[in-house]
Each structure stands twice: as C-alpha cells, then as structure tokens.
Amino acid sequence: LPVPSYATPTVLGVDDFALRKRQTYGTVLIDQERHQPVALLPERTADTVAQWLREHPGVEVITRDRSQAYAEGARQGAPAATQVADRFHLLQNLAEALTQVFTTYGTALDAVNATVRQQPVPLPDGTMAVPVPPPATPPLAQQQAAQRAAHRQAIYDEVWTLHRAGWTVSAIAAQVGRGRRTIERYLRTPTWPVPQHRSNYGRSVLNPYKDYLLARWNAGCRTAMQLFRELQPRGYTGSYRRVAAYVSRVRQAQGLAPRRQGRRQTLPVVAEPASPPLTPRRATWLVLRREAQRTEAEAEQLTLLRAQQAEVAEAVDLAQDFTHLVRQRQPAQLDPWLKRATTSTQEALQRFAKGLHDDYEAVKAGVTLPWSNGPVEGHINRLKMLKRQMFGRARLDLLSRRFVGAPRDGPAQAACLRTPTQAHTEVA
Template sequence: METLYSLPGCRVERVTHGCSAEVVLVGRIEGTGARCPACQMPSSSVHGSYVRRPADLPCAGHAVQLELRVRRFCCRNPECSRRTFAERPVRLLSSRARRTRRLAAAQCSVGVTTGAEAGARLLKPLAMPTSPDTLLRLIRRAPLPLPSPARVLGIDDWALRKGRTYGSILVDLEVHRVRDVLPDRSTPTVSAWLRRHPGVEVIARDRSTEYARAVALGAPDAQQVADRWHLLLNGRQTIERWLTGAHPRLRALPAVSKEDAPPARRHASFPRAHTEVRAREESRAHRIAAYEAVRRRYLAGEPLLRISRTLRLARGTVRKYAAAESFPERAARVPGASILDPYLEYLTQRHVAGCENACALWREIHAQGFHGTSRQVHRWLQTRRTTPSRFGPRRYPGGNWWSPDARPDALASPKQLAWLCTKTPSGLTSTEAATLARIEQDEEAARVVALTRRFCEVVRSRGVSHGATPTKSCWPFEAWLGEARRCGVRAVETFAEGLEQDGAAIRAALTTPWSNAQAEGQITKLKLLKRQMYGRADFDLLRHRVLLTV
C-alpha cells in the first residue's frame, strides 16, 4: 500500500471510498514531534489535533482525497509569542493548501499548455477537477525558469492589440527558447533589458530604427544582423509604392503576346445588377474625392501622419495616394477557374458560327460532359450577343452592346506586379513573364524591375558570388547599392539610402547565418497562447505562459 499510495512524510493507515466514487486515503504525519515555526524549538507535547482534507493526484481514473490527522503541539519556550503550532507536511502540502503540491503541479502544467477554460474542461474527465480561475492563479504563482546567459539573441515585436499596443519578444537563437517578453517596443525598455543582461554578442532584428537605437545604447559591442526576409519585404514594398504611382501610365502600354497561351478561361466577371453598378460608382467617387484631398494637402507640404488623422484615412492609403501621379484605379479582378472553362473554346466556335441559342449550346456541351446548369451558358452568352434575345426581359438595339473583348487588356494590380518582380525568372509562368515584358516597355519600369531582381538575387545568395574570396563577399551588394543610388528613380534611391544607413547590419546579414526566423516562429506560438485565453491574456499572465511553455 505504501508503494501504491506514496505520501512523502506521511503514513497511510487505510483506504476507503467516499462519495462520487472517489478514493479516500486516511493517514497521519510521521514523527513524534515538530519544531515551532517562530523560535525553532522542538516540542513533543501534543495540544490537540484536527483533520485536513486536501485533494491529491487521481488513481485508476478515480479522484483521490486525503484525510490527514494533523497534531498541534505546545511551544515550551516562555519567550516565544506562539503558544501552539501545527505540524506541517512540507514536502506534500503547502500552508493552508486545498491540494497537494504534485496535484497543483499537474493542474498548472495542463493550464499552461491549454489555457484556463480548455484546461478546466480537460481536467474534469481526468479526475482532477478545478475551475478556470484556479488554473489562472496556479499559472501566476508558478515560478519562472531561471534566466541563462544568452550569446545570440533575436528580437521582434508582437501585437497585444493590433494597431494599438505592441510588445517585444527576445529569443535565444542558440537554444531555441524565449528569453523574455517585454511590454512595449520602445528604445528605453529594450536598452534597459540589454544592460541588465550583459554578454550578448549578436542580435538579429528587423529593419526597425527603434530596435537599432536600443541595441546601440544597451549593447554597443554586440553585432547587429538585419533579417534577410525583411530585406526582401522592404524591397517589394518599395517597388509596390513606385508601381502605385506609375500604374496609370503602365496600364496604357500594349499587351505582349504569349508564346504558350494558357487554356481558355473567363477574363471578366458576369454583368452585375444595376444596384451593384451604382454602388460601385458611388464608392469610386468617394475614393476620388479622398485622393484629391490627400494630393492637395500633400502638395501643400502637410505631413502624411497629419493628413491621415485629419481625413481619418489609413496611413497606407494616404501614402499610396500621395505617391500616385493620377488616381490609382483598382485593378480588374480576374475570375477564378470555372467548370465552364473546358468548354469555352467550343462555345466560342459555335458563337462565331452564328449560334446564339443558349439552351441549344447548353444541350450540346451537356452531351460532352458539362454538369452545370443552362444559367451559366446564358450569362456567358449575354455579353456576346449581336442581337437581343427574343425572350429576354429587355430588348437592346442591334449591334454588340457590350463586349469584354473590346476593353483593353487589364493590368495586374501594383501588389501583384511587385510579387512578380521579386520572383526568380525561372519561377515565372508564360503569362507572368508576358505581364512583366509589358511593363518593361517603359524605360523607367525596366530599370526598376532589373534593380529589384538583382537585389533579390543578392539577398537570396547572401551577396556571395561564385569564386569570390571571403573578403570580397559583399561586392555584389556594394555594386548594386552604387547603381541604385544613381538610377534616377526617387523611390529606389531612397530605399538605397536607407540600406546604406543600416549598412553594417545588412552586410552582417549577407555574411552570417543568423536571422530572425526563430523569433517569427515564437511569435506564432505566442499568438496561439494569447487567443486560447479568451480575452484574459493581460501582459503578466501571457508572459508567464510564454516563459513556462517549453
């Protein structure tokens, strides 16, 4: 029995069954006396006894409750302020605790892993029931792991409330573990933490100037390493801002024919209802008014942040409107794949032959395996009729009243074009290559696309050319930097100037293996923990869970 029901410092006298199929262990504390907690004088004079009933770990799927007979002793020291005191099973129970230390540790582990609400639901069938509030108290009282000295750190920000409150996370890149979580991302907070934890030699970070200043103040001898993914992100954002301003000019360029034409598919949506068309026109009018207001204030010299607050527009929208030479129209959305696509070539041939009977066309492709309804064929044919339908609700005059083929080829949005510019040439499809060839007909666009591709190649290859010696490993980056600063495109020149200001960290990124990828992964785990707690995740509790989670 002692082996099966081991109670440190206590002896089990008998095992009984209580209510609700729980197991009750009746026992007593071993020993003949105890020491007074005030004066530390031993005593064996028993004054009385009482029973403590704490919960313990379950056994064979049954909840376990202890009935411990605890004795009170008289203190024989006349100078002691205490007359009596109770013996304490320190290894088994804490003072005034309603659960054993091992049960509290098990419940705390479940709470740290799953959260309070989910943990309480999980512990009930495991015969260790408790409330979510109790789990939160156990997590808060759990001792944090002792900090160990870190040589290589990764630092990044995370959102407690996106757009409003941000914190910082510090990750030991050598042991793959979160070192600490800070309540904000300001320079004083981060630099103070670095001064309290000396010995850091390498710090990987994003392109934030706030973190750069914090590292320079808190750990001036540490080597700063810019994250390569953020370098590619900044390059894509730069070309996207330039494309936003030049998009109206590029949209007027003629399309370039593709050698390998993709399978036939719809390139335009079906006609919308009149109410949807009217709502879209009203929305466009509001955007034009906002664009004109932003441009007027920007050309007058007003800062972008003040424009954003005055007009109640997002900072990204204000920045996009300020950089655009003319109103940036929304790019036409290309419909996704449809079950009608495999039959478009046949439908087009029949339409050219003069067939404009939608039901007849539907019956023909239905015999070929089309499983859709005739409504889809009606909507496809509606935009291609040369004469109005005899049974349609409206009669249009003769001639092609609307044809998607009469529109000029739509150009991808600036964001989509920016993604194409950052992709490797070998990874482009024929359609994507033709899109880039179309915008490269513009001389300035050709320079920007070429510089963007070279920059991405330098970052992906870490600036090391084949056959280069270690002392010349940054030559490709230096050559690109000099060319970008003299390219004549203001957006690229500004980007190159920013890279030069952060040159030491960027050169370290191209020559060292460290990056901020681990910090991004830990932030993903942090977001999961935050969302598990259903709004109870204030900073103190969230920090405990992050540091206690292995």
C-alpha cells in the same frame, strides 16, 4: 509561479507582437541558437530593449526587422553586438518601393494587359484558343469611379499643401479626416498615382469553375441556364447572373450575337488567358519571383513590361539584382547596387536605397551571416495560438509563464538545444 530565467543567449532574435492588435504591442526575445523563448517585454520601444540588454550582457548577435526602435535599443544596450537585418524584411521593403513605381507607371501595366488580351491562348494539345475578353465596366460605374478618384486626388493635394506648410502627420490626419497610415503613404508618393483597380480585381466566385464551364461550352453546351445548373452540384454558390455575364463575354470572344446559339457554324475554341491581368502588386511579385518559378506566360508578361518604358526597365533590373544578391548572400555586390539605386530616376528606389545606407552595417550582416528572424516569426505564431487559447485573459504576466515557461524536456526539445555547430559536428 515566477517566470523561469535562462542563460543569456549569444544570438538573440527580437520582434514585436500584439497584445491587443493596433493598440498594445510588446517585444518577444528568442534564443536563436537553442530556438527557445527568453522573455516577453511590455513595450516595443528602444529604452525597453536597451534596458533588458544591459541587464543581460553577453549578446553577440541581434537579429531584427527594419524597426528603428530596435536598432536604437540594440545600439544603446549592446553596442558591441552585431545587428543583422532580416532578409525577408529587406525584400518586403523592396516590394513596397517597387509597388510605388508600378503605381506611378500604371499606363505601362495597362498596355501589357491590353497586349496579352489580344494574343491567342496556347492549349496543352498545341492548338490556339481565343481569349475571353475582360468584363466591361458600365458607364455609371465609370462615372462613380472617376468621382471617387477626383475626391481622393483633392485630399492628396490638400495633404501635400499642409505638409509643405509645416503641419505634422497627426495634424494633417485630423484635418483631412484620414488615418496616419494613409497620410504617410501619400507623403511617400510625390506625384499623384494613376487610378488603381480595386483590390479584388480579377477575382471572382466563378474562377474555380471556369475551366469546367469553358470545356462544356467548347463541347457544344451554350445555354447559360444549363451551365448554371451543372455548376451548382459542383459547389458553385454564386448567382445565375454572374454565369450569364461570363457567357456573354465568351460569346463576344467567338463573335456571336447575344442569345444566338450559332450551331450551324464552326466556332473557335475559347479559353481564359494564361495569366491574370497585372496590377501594381501582381507586377511587383512577378518581378521578385524566382526565375525557375515563373511560367512561360508570366515570363512573356515580364518581357512586355520591360519593353514599355526605360524607367520601368531600370526599376525591374534594380529590383531583380537586389533580390539576387540577398538570396545568394553576395555582400560584395551591395555597394555597387546602392550606388546604382541612389542615382536612379525612381524616387521610391532612391528612398529605399537611402534607408539601406542608413542601416548599412545591419544590412551588410544580413546578406553575409546565416541568421534571420524566421525562427522568431515561428515563435510568434505559437504565441498567437496561446493568446487564442486563453480567451482574452492573456495578460503579459500569465502569457509569459505559458510562453517562456513551457516544458522543454523530451527528445525533440533536446535536439533543439543543440547549437548549429554541435549539430554539424555530430553529423560529421
């Protein structure tokens, strides 16, 4: 059966999808007004998109992510169309730049974490509790981490030496034995960042059970084996050693010696800190989170972070101002913000501002018009579901028939066929 054809959309959403992840990618085209898939293209190149647009004149608005290929394809195939940069991807690019800033200023995050650990934890009843200290790192683990960091820094220095000598990214990756993404990430960071915590820092299989464990401990049950046995029926699948190590930290918070019950003395109440320790990524999302969604502990963390260094405070202010103008759609604030970011002391934010300036018209439209690539992402989720249903037989021709040629009848689909203008008129 041939793939059905539909009228050329006025507002077109463009994004990529993976036919085979990390190997083969295509392009999905969505009619944003009717919320319908239009076509699946075999590649995600500028020429492929431009050719489709030339064959289907009439597109007036094109929503896309920050891809240069789609930007160039839209300019070639539909030069009169208005390109709209997706707001989510704008904030995602900002988050990447801000993470680089916090990676460079890791000492500021460590100072905030150290301050928070020393503060008492407020309880719902108004009393204060002693915070549980962080787990200690064994000397051998510290030595191994220092060796790994020194090895990574040597590779980083070699990458920059080869880059200054004129080597391409692919050649550098082959020489040092790392992937292209790693090399590109190193080249986006002009100075070697401080060693970071592991990606699962602060996470533990014991975390969901700490509230119960501390409640039992504060109630007088101070035997690690008994606590371990009580946690098992509640779903805990970790080891006894993990519980014993945590109990040792609780004893440390109360000033108890190891394996001493301390029944004859009044012990302070112990509680976990209200917020997890800051990492570059956690600090980024703390800054970008809406103010109404921050807890009191997170607001205090942010205040402490601002007070560490003037450069960090500047980056936080710039990030929050840009987030506000995007969410509130304030195009008049874009030019003043770009001017501030261009003269910033942070190279990561300067590069981010340069990327916005190079894509200025699409960014300006993104913070002005209501269109975004959100509906396109929803269709891509449906496309992934179809691929899984087809058990590896999702060639592009068959996938197009199931995705583009899906039945469109019924009241729900008829409601989707109405344009925003028609729906607004009917409601009025």
